[in-house]
Amino acid sequence: MKRFTLFNITSLTLGFAFLYVPILILIIFSFNASRLVTVWAGFSTKWYGKLLQNEAFLDAAWVTLKVGILSSCIATVLGTAAAMVMVRSGKFFGRTLFSGMIYAPLVMPEVITGLSLLLLFISLGVERGVMTIVLAHATFSMCYVSVVVSSRLVSFDQSLEEAALDLGCSQFDAFKSVTLPIIAPAVISGWLLAFTLSLDDLVIASFTTGPSATTLPIKIYSAVRLGVSPEINALSTLLIGAVTIGVITASLVTKRAAVHRKRHEEMARQAEG
Amino acid sequence: MRRAFIISIPYLWLVALFLIPFAIVFKLSLSDPAVAIPPYVPTLDLSTGWTGFKDFLSQLDMENFIWLTEDNLYWKAYLSSVKIAFFSTVFTLLIGFPIAYGMAQAPKEWQATLMMLIILPFWTSFLIRVYAWMGILSNEGFLNQFLLWTGFISEPLQIINTNIAVYIGIVYTYLPFMVLPIYATLEKLDPSYLEAAEDLGCSRTSAFWSVTAPLSKPGVIAGCFLVFIPVVGEFVIPSLLGGSRTLMIGKVLWDEFFSNRDWPVASAVAVILLLILVIPIILFQKQQERAQEAES
Amino acid sequence: MSTDPFRPWEDPQATPLIRFENVTKRFGAFVAVDNLSLDIYEKEFFALLGASGCGKTTLMRMLAGFEKPTEGRITLNGVDIAPIPVNKRDINMMFQSYALFPHLTVADNIAFGLKRSDMPKAEIAGRVDEMLNLVQLSQFAKRKPHQISGGQRQRVALARSLARNPKVLLLDEPLAALDKKLRQETQFELMDIQGKLGTTFMIVTHDQEEAMTVASRVAVMNAGVIKQIATPDAIYERPNSAYVADFIGEVNLIDGKVTSGTEKSCKIIWQGGTITAQPRAKLAKGTEVRYAIRPEKVVISASKPEATNAIKGKVLDIAYLGNISTYHVETDSGQIIKAQLTNVRRLSQRSFAWEDPVWLSWTETAGIVLTE
Ligand SMILES: Nc1ncnc2c1ncn2[C@@H]1O[C@H](COP(=O)(O)OP(=O)(O)OP(=O)(O)O)[C@@H](O)[C@H]1O
Ligand SMILES: [Mg+2]
Numbered sequence: 004m005k006r007f008t009l010f011n012i013t014s015l016t017l018g019f020a021f022l023y024v025p026i027l028i029l030i031i032f033s034f035n036a037s038r039l040v041t042v043w044a045g046f047s048t049k050w051y052g053k054l055l056q057n058e059a060f061l062d063a064a065w066v067t068l069k070v071g072i073l074s075s076c077i078a079t080v081l082g083t084a085a086a087m088v089m090v091r092s093g094k095f096f097g098r099t100l101f102s103g104m105i106y107a108p109l110v111m112p113e114v115i116t117g118l119s120l121l122l123l124f125i126s127l128g129v130e131r132g133v134m135t136i137v138l139a140h141a142t143f144s145m146c147y148v149s150v151v152v153s154s155r156l157v158s159f160d161q162s163l164e165e166a167a168l169d170l171g172c173s174q175f176d177a178f179k180s181v182t183l184p185i186i187a188p189a190v191i192s193g194w195l196l197a198f199t200l201s202l203d204d205l206v207i208a209s210f211t212t213g214p215s216a217t218t219l220p221i222k223i224y225s226a227v228r229l230g231v232s233p234e235i236n237a238l239s240t241l242l243i244g245a246v247t248i249g250v251i252t253a254s255l256v257t258k259r260a261a262v263h264r265k266r267h268e269e270m271a272r273q274a275e276g
Numbered sequence: 277m278r279r280a281f282i283i284s285i286p287y288l289w290l291v292a293l294f295l296i297p298f299a300i301v302f303k304l305s306l307s308d309p310a311v312a313i314p315p316y317v318p319t320l321d322l323s324t325g326w327t328g329f330k331d332f333l334s335q336l337d338m339e340n341f342i343w344l345t346e347d348n349l350y351w352k353a354y355l356s357s358v359k360i361a362f363f364s365t366v367f368t369l370l371i372g373f374p375i376a377y378g379m380a381q382a383p384k385e386w387q388a389t390l391m392m393l394i395i396l397p398f399w400t401s402f403l404i405r406v407y408a409w410m411g412i413l414s415n416e417g418f419l420n421q422f423l424l425w426t427g428f429i430s431e432p433l434q435i436i437n438t439n440i441a442v443y444i445g446i447v448y449t450y451l452p453f454m455v456l457p458i459y460a461t462l463e464k465l466d467p468s469y470l471e472a473a474e475d476l477g478c479s480r481t482s483a484f485w486s487v488t489a490p491l492s493k494p495g496v497i498a499g500c501f502l503v504f505i506p507v508v509g510e511f512v513i514p515s516l517l518g519g520s521r522t523l524m525i526g527k528v529l530w531d532e533f534f535s536n537r538d539w540p541v542a543s544a545v546a547v548i549l550l551l552i553l554v555i556p557i558i559l560f561q562k563q564q565e566r567a568q569e570a571e572s
Numbered sequence: 573m574s575t576d577p578f579r580p581w582e583d584p585q586a587t588p589l590i591r592f593e594n595v596t597k598r599f600g601a602f603v604a605v606d607n608l609s610l611d612i613y614e615k616e617f618f619a620l621l622g623a624s625g626c627g628k629t630t631l632m633r634m635l636a637g638f639e640k641p642t643e644g645r646i647t648l649n650g651v652d653i654a655p656i657p658v659n660k661r662d663i664n665m666m667f668q669s670y671a672l673f674p675h676l677t678v679a680d681n682i683a684f685g686l687k688r689s690d691m692p693k694a695e696i697a698g699r700v701d702e703m704l705n706l707v708q709l710s711q712f713a714k715r716k717p718h719q720i721s722g723g724q725r726q727r728v729a730l731a732r733s734l735a736r737n738p739k740v741l742l743l744d745e746p747l748a749a750l751d752k753k754l755r756q757e758t759q760f761e762l763m764d765i766q767g768k769l770g771t772t773f774m775i776v777t778h779d780q781e782e783a784m785t786v787a788s789r790v791a792v793m794n795a796g797v798i799k800q801i802a803t804p805d806a807i808y809e810r811p812n813s814a815y816v817a818d819f820i821g822e823v824n825l826i827d828g829k830v831t832s833g834t835e836k837s838c839k840i841i842w843q844g845g846t847i848t849a850q851p852r853a854k855l856a857k858g859t860e861v862r863y864a865i866r867p868e869k870v871v872i873s874a875s876k877p878e879a880t881n882a883i884k885g886k887v888l889d890i891a892y893l894g895n896i897s898t899y900h901v902e903t904d905s906g907q908i909i910k911a912q913l914t915n916v917r918r919l920s921q922r923s924f925a926w927e928d929p930v931w932l933s934w935t936e937t938a939g940i941v942l943t944e
Contacts, residue, residue, distance in 0.1 A: 011381050015378040015379065018375035020373070022448070025448070025455050029407070029409065032411065040411050042416075045457060081289055085290075088283050092279060092283055101283075109293070111506070111509075111553075111557070112549065112553070113511065114529045114549075115529075115549060116294075118546050119300065123293070124420070138293060139381050145290075157568060158427075183419075203402050205403055205512060223404070224403060231411045233549045239408070242400070243401075246396075254388075254392055254467065257454070258388070468671040468674060470669035471658075471671070472665070473684070475685075476688060477659045477685050546677060551817070
C-alpha cells in the first residue's frame with residue numbers, strides 16, 4: 004500500500020529543501036543587523052522599521068492592494084461565467100476560439116500580453132493608471148478562475164440543478180441557491196488565485212501602468228535591479244508571512260468544511276440505515 | 277436568450293481585451309517608429325474616411341520584420357530562448373517527477389500537507405523567489421561561501437549573471453507548475469494497475485517503466501507546456517539573474533520597448549514570438565480540453 | 573469424464589496444492605482473517621462466498637502476494653510461499669476492476685506477462701493468438717481496452733492472467749460488472765476454459781448462484797472465519813449452521829426444543845406445534861435447536877394433507893417471480909413460513925389467493941436440524 008520508501012523520502016526531502024532553503028535564507032537575513040546581506044552581524048529588526056517609514060513602498064503597497072481586490076473580484080465573476088459557458092453550454096458558434104482565449108493566457112508570455120494591452124489602451128486613448136492595470140489583471144486572472152471553477156463544475160451533478168428547476172426555481176434562482184453554494188469553494192480559491200496573481204505581477208503592470216500608479220512589484224523590481232538589500236528582504240518576509248498565513252488559514256477552513264460535510268453525510272447515512 | 281447573455285459577457289471581454297490587442301500588435305509591427313506620442317506612424321485617422329484608411333494601409337510595411345532577420349541579435353535571442361526553455365523544461369521534469377511521485381506514494385494522511393508545501397511557494401511572489409537566489413548565487417553569496425568553506429573551490433565561482441543562474445531560477449520558480457499536474461495524474465492512477473503488473477511478473481522498477489511512466493504522460497505533457505511556453509518569453513529571471521550574454525527574447529522585447537522606445541520593432545518581436553509559440557499553445561489547449569473531457 | 577467423480581478432498585492420499593495453515597491477517601487491531609486453515613487441490617474450481625468485508629479479498633491477496641499473513645503460513649505444493657515475491661509466484665490474479673492497462677492494446681495486454689517470463693520472444697505472438705482464440709477475441713487484438721465492451725474486457729483480463737500458464741488463477745468477483753445474461757454465459761465459458769486448461773481456479777463472488785454453478789467446492793466465510801466448505805449441493809442441502817443455511821438461498825428458520833429423539837428421528841416442539849425431523853446425531857432432550865427448511869420443500873394445499881409435518885395458516889402475501897411464486901403463509905400461531913410453488917399455470921388460474929386458508933406440509937427428511 005502507500006508508504007514512504009527510502010527513494011520517496013529522499014526525493015521529497017531534497018525537493019522541499021530546494022524549494023524552501025532560499026526562502027528561509029532570505030527571511031533569516033531580513034533580521035540581519037548589517038547592511039551586507041551575506042554576512043551575519045547579529046539580530047535586528049531595524050530594516051522593518053526603515054521599511055515602515057518608506058512612504059514610497061507604503062504607497063505602492065496600497066495601490067497593489069486596490070488593484071488586487073478590484074481585479075480579482077472582476078476576474079471571479081467573469082471567470083465563473085466563463086467556466087459555466089465552457090462546461091455547460093455545449094456547442095456554440097466560436098467555441099474553439101473561446102476555449103483558446105481561456106487557455107492561451109495561462110501560458111502566454113507576460114511580455115506579449117502586457118505589450119498588447121498597452122497598445123490597446125493607447126489606441127483607445129485611455130489614460131493609464133490603476134484602472135488600466137485592473138482591466139489587464141482581470142483579463143488574465145479570469146482565465147485562471149475559469150480553469151479552477153470548471154474543474155469543480157465538471158464533477159458537479161447537473162441533476163441537482165434540474166431538481167431545483169423542477170421544484171420551481173427560476174434559472175437564476177437555481178444557480179444562486181444550488182449551484183453556487185456547491186461550487187463556492189472553487190470560486191473562493193479562484194478569487195484567492197486571482198488576487199495573488201495580481202499582487203505578484205510585474206511585467207503586465209509595468210506595461211499597462213502610467214506615471215500615476217506604481218505597484219509593489221514594480222517598486223521591488225527597480226530596487227532589486229541595483230542588488231540585494233536588507234530592506235527588500237524585510238519586505239519579502241512580510242509578504243511571505245502574509246501569504247503563508249492566508250494559505251494555511253484557507254486550507255484549514257476548507258479542511259474543516261470537508262470534515263463537517265463528511266460528518267453530515269455520515270449522519271444522513273446512519274439515519275437511512 | 278439567457279444562455280446567449282452568459283456566453284457573451286466573458287466572450288466579449290476576452291475578444292476586447294485579449295484578441296483585439298493582438299490585432300493591434302500586429303498592425304503596429306507593420307508601422308514605423310517616430311519621435312512622437314505615441315511613438316509610431318501611421319496612426320489611423322478615421323475622420324478622413326475611406327481615403328484616410330487607404331492611406332493608412334499603404335504606409336504599413338514589413339520593414340521591421342526585415343530588420344529582425346538582418347540583425348542577428350534577434351534570431352540568436354529567439355534561438356537561445358527556445359534552447360533555454362527546452363533545457364529548463366527537461367531539468368524541471370527531472371527534478372519535478374520524483375517529487376510528484378514521492379507525493380503520490382506518500383501515505384494518505386500526508387498528502388494534503390505535501391500538496392500544501394508545494395503550493396505555498398507557488399502563491400509566494402515570483403519576484404521575491406527570484407530575488408532570493410540573487411543573494412545565494414552572487415560572488416559573495418551563500419553558495420560560494422559554502423563551496424569555499426568545503427574546500428571544493430579556492431576562488432568564488434561566477435554564477436550570477438550567467439546562464440546557469442538563469443536555469444536555476446527557472447527550475448526553481450517553475451517547479452510547482454511541473455509537480456502539480458504530474459502529481460494529479462499519478463494520484464488518480466489506480467493502484468491495481470501496478471499490482472497487476474507485478475502479478476504478471478514485473479519487478480517494481482519495470483512496473484514503473486511499463487505502467488506508471490506511460491500512464492503519467494498526460495500530466496508530464498501538461499507540466500512541460502506549463503513550463504516551456506511561458507519560459508520562452510520569460511523576462512524577470514534573465515533580467516535579474518542573467519548577464520549581458522544571456523539572450524532571451526522577453527528581455528529583448530522589454531528593452532526594445534522601454535529603453536529604445538521602438539514600439540514597432542517591439543511589436544514585431546512579439547509577433548514572431550507568438551508565431552513560435554502558437555503551435556505549442558494550441559497543443560496545450562487541445563490537451564487541456566481532452567483532459568477535461570476525460571474527467572466528465 | 574472418468575467414472576469416479578472429481579473429489580480429491582475425500583481422498584486421504586491426495587496432497588493439496590494450496591494450504592492455508594492457521595493464517596491470521598490483522599490490519600492494525602482489526603482482524604480481517606482469523607486463524608484460518610484451508611486446503612485447495614489441483615484442478616479445483618474453488619469458490620469463496622461471504623458477506624461484504626468478511627475477508628475474501630484479503631485471503632486472495634495473501635495468496636497472490638500483495639499482503640503478508642500476520643501469522644501462519646501458506647504453502648504451494650508444500651513450499652512456503654512467504655519469501656517468494658509477487659512477480660515470481662506461479663499464481664496470477666484477475667482483478668475485480670480488470671486493471672487492463674489503458675495505454676496498451678488488447679494483444680499487448682495479453683503479451684505483458686509473457687514478455688516478463690522466460691518464454692522466447694518468437695513464441696510470444698503465437699501464445700497471444702492462442703489466448704485470443706481461447707477467449708474468442710481474435711478480431712479485437714488491435715483495440716485499446718476502452719474500445720471494447722465490458723464483457724470483452726473481462727475476457728481480455730482472463731486471457732492476460734492465464735497467458736503465463738499459472739498454477740493457480742485467482743478471480744476476485746470477475747463477473748460483478750456484467751449483466752445477468754452475460755454473466756451466466758461467461759460462467760459457462762469460465763468452466764469450459766478451466767476444464768480445458770486444468771488450472772486451479774479460486775473465485776470470489778457475491779452471487780451464490782454463480783458459486784453453485786461453477787464451483788467444485790464452495791467455502792462460506794464470515795468475519796474472517798470459514799463457516800463451511802463443501803460441494804455446492806452439500807452446502808445447500810446440508811448446511812452446518814444457521815448462518816450458512818440463511819446465507820445460501822432462502823430458508824425458513826424455526827426455533828424450537830427437542831422433546832424426544834433417537835439417532836434416526838426426533839421431535840421438536842415450537843410455538844406452532846411439533847415437527848418430526850431427522851437429526852444428524854442423537855440430540856438430548858431439551859436441546860435448543862433451529863429447524864431449517866427451504867421454501868421449495870414446503871408443500872401448500874387446500875385440504876389437510878397426509879404428511880408427517882403439517883400446519884394450518886392463511887396466505888398473507890404472494891411474491892410472483894415469473895417461473896415460481898413464493899407464498900408467505902401466516903400460521904395460526906403467528907409465524908410466517910415461506911413456501912414456493914412452480915407456476916405451471918397462468919397467473920389468473922392460480923389456486924390460492926390472499927387470505928385463503930391453506931395447509932403447509934413437508935416430509936421428515938425435508939428439513940435439517942441445526943444446533944449452531
Ligand atoms: N489495507 C487495509 N487496511 C485496513 N483494513 C483493511 C485493509 N484491507 C482490508 N481491510 C479490512 O479488512 C476487511 C476485509 O476486507 P476484504 O477486502 O478482504 O473484504 P471482502 O470480503 O473482499 O469484501 P467485499 O466482498 O466487499 O469485497 C474489511 O473490513 C476491510 O475494511
Ligand atoms: Mg473484495
